[in-house]
Amino acid sequence: MKKLHTLAFLTIGAAAFAQTPDPEITAAAEALEDQVIEWRHDIHEHPELSNREFETAAKIAKHLKSLGIEVETEVAKTGVVGVLKGDHPGKVVALRADIDALPVTERNNLPFKSEVTATFMGEETGVMHACGHDTHVAILMGTAQILAENKDKIHGTVKFVFQPAEEGAPPGEEGGAALMIKEGVLKNPDVDTIFGLHINSATPVGTIAYKPGGTMAAVERFVVKIQGKQTHGSQPWGGVDPIYIAAKIIDGFQSIISRESNLLVEPAVITVGKISGGVRFNIIPETAELIGTVRTLDPDMRELIIDRMTEMSEGLAKAYGGSATIEFQSNTAITYNDLALTEQMLPTLKRVAGEDHVKLVKATTGGEDFSYYQEEVPGLFFFLGGMTPGNTEAYPHHTPDFQIDDDGLLLGVKTMSQLTLDYLNAK
Ligand SMILES: [Zn+2]
Ligand SMILES: [Zn+2]
Numbered sequence: 001m002k003k004l005h006t007l008a009f010l011t012i013g014a015a016a017f018a019q020t021p022d023p024e025i026t027a028a029a030e031a032l033e034d035q036v037i038e039w040r041h042d043i044h045e046h047p048e049l050s051n052r053e054f055e056t057a058a059k060i061a062k063h064l065k066s067l068g069i070e071v072e073t074e075v076a077k078t079g080v081v082g083v084l085k086g087d088h089p090g091k092v093v094a095l096r097a098d099i100d101a102l103p104v105t106e107r108n109n110l111p112f113k114s115e116v117t118a119t120f121m122g123e124e125t126g127v128m129h130a131c132g133h134d135t136h137v138a139i140l141m142g143t144a145q146i147l148a149e150n151k152d153k154i155h156g157t158v159k160f161v162f163q164p165a166e167e168g169a170p171p172g173e174e175g176g177a178a179l180m181i182k183e184g185v186l187k188n189p190d191v192d193t194i195f196g197l198h199i200n201s202a203t204p205v206g207t208i209a210y211k212p213g214g215t216m217a218a219v220e221r222f223v224v225k226i227q228g229k230q231t232h233g234s235q236p237w238g239g240v241d242p243i244y245i246a247a248k249i250i251d252g253f254q255s256i257i258s259r260e261s262n263l264l265v266e267p268a269v270i271t272v273g274k275i276s277g278g279v280r281f282n283i284i285p286e287t288a289e290l291i292g293t294v295r296t297l298d299p300d301m302r303e304l305i306i307d308r309m310t311e312m313s314e315g316l317a318k319a320y321g322g323s324a325t326i327e328f329q330s331n332t333a334i335t336y337n338d339l340a341l342t343e344q345m346l347p348t349l350k351r352v353a354g355e356d357h358v359k360l361v362k363a364t365t366g367g368e369d370f371s372y373y374q375e376e377v378p379g380l381f382f383f384l385g386g387m388t389p390g391n392t393e394a395y396p397h398h399t400p401d402f403q404i405d406d407d408g409l410l411l412g413v414k415t416m417s418q419l420t421l422d423y424l425n426a427k
Contacts, residue, residue: 040138041112047101050165067148076179086154097140098166107400132199139412156424207385214297216335219367233282242288252312266297332367338378
């Protein structure tokens with residue numbers, strides 16, 4: 001059975017919370033704004049690639065220690081985890097910021113523009129915070145300071161998770177959220193809930209965008225290996241044609257989306273991005289290979305699509321006299337916002353940003369490794385506006401002209417701080 005993704009969360013149980021944000025937290029965030037922006041500029045000017053975030057991690061660790069927060073370094077290679085115990089007992093909330101930059105050469109003319117270069121997969125490249133993770137680092141450093149200074153208000157424990165390699169570890173290395181979890185980031189003390197945000201270059205400053213349920217896609221890479229039997233191109237009856245089988249399988253895959261997936265629940269995508277096989281015009285080759293990606297937003301649909309792709313590959317190859325295997329590699333799970341948690345925390349988002357500045361958005365087919373935490377504990381991941389007010393267009397993430405307006409950071413600090421307090425202090 002498919003889950004019904006009702007919009008029941010829109011009727012909110014707001015009674016537990018005041019309608020305006022905590023004035024002391026608001027004032028503290030506003031007083032810290034210039035410092036947060038300064039941190040952001042520094043991190044932006046000194047970006048580091050995935051699993052190589054040594055200096056970034058050192059700056060974070062130094063700051064957390066200065067606040068009296070218990071710090072563990074070298075978690076999942078370059079990750080930093082801080083534990084802040086509130087003055088009162090209670091639950092454990094984790095706040096996550098990803099800290100890595102990308103092999104992109106910055107084309108902006110900012111005073112804090114990155115001039116950093118590095119070697120990536122054997123090639124010299126510029127390095128840039130072209131996904132905005134510099135803002136995530138600065139926002140969480142600011143949030144840590146505010147919460148540390150308000151320990152007396154906290155019923156429970158806050159874990160600050162500064163995570164490397166969200167963009168993916170270099171080939172042959174482990175990294176990111178999956179490795180943090182493997183190394184026990186959600187244990188001791190055991191995390192009850194996790195919050196995370198992503199700055200967005202095309203959402204106006206001051207706006208929060210969110211979606212309950214599947215928010216960003218599970219990303220799978222797949223490889224289909226088709227085995228035929230080689231023969232002369234003029235005598236196909238003498239062999240088994242893997243190219244023809246490849247065509248049947250590609251066609252079959254698209255029927256899984258168009259005929260078998262309930263697209264009213266969520267969209268889904270199968271893309272064959274590479275097809276290879278054969279050597280010349282008059283040889284039917286022995287093998288062919290398909291490589292592609294699957295994007296899903298609903299756990300049941302994900303299972304169905306993967307199962308059916310496996311059956312299609314094996315079954316169709318067999319029907320045409322050959323054989324095939326398919327392998328899937330998971331790059332991210334579904335960034336799935338727990339429905340009850342989203343309902344619980346929506347009033348906080350609204351009172352911090354203002355009712356009119358919290359937008360319900362559609363899912364995206366991009367992926368986020370925050371999803372791995374959400375497979376373990378209920379989590380909420382939302383988007384924070386980073387586009388200069390008045391602009392209607394923005395350069396996309398991962399491009400050399402990508403820009404985030406500093407004015408977007410303050411709302412991030414306020415929201416992360418208030419989410420933490422409201423979650424931990426809920427009756
Ligand atoms: Zn990115
Ligand atoms: Zn990102």
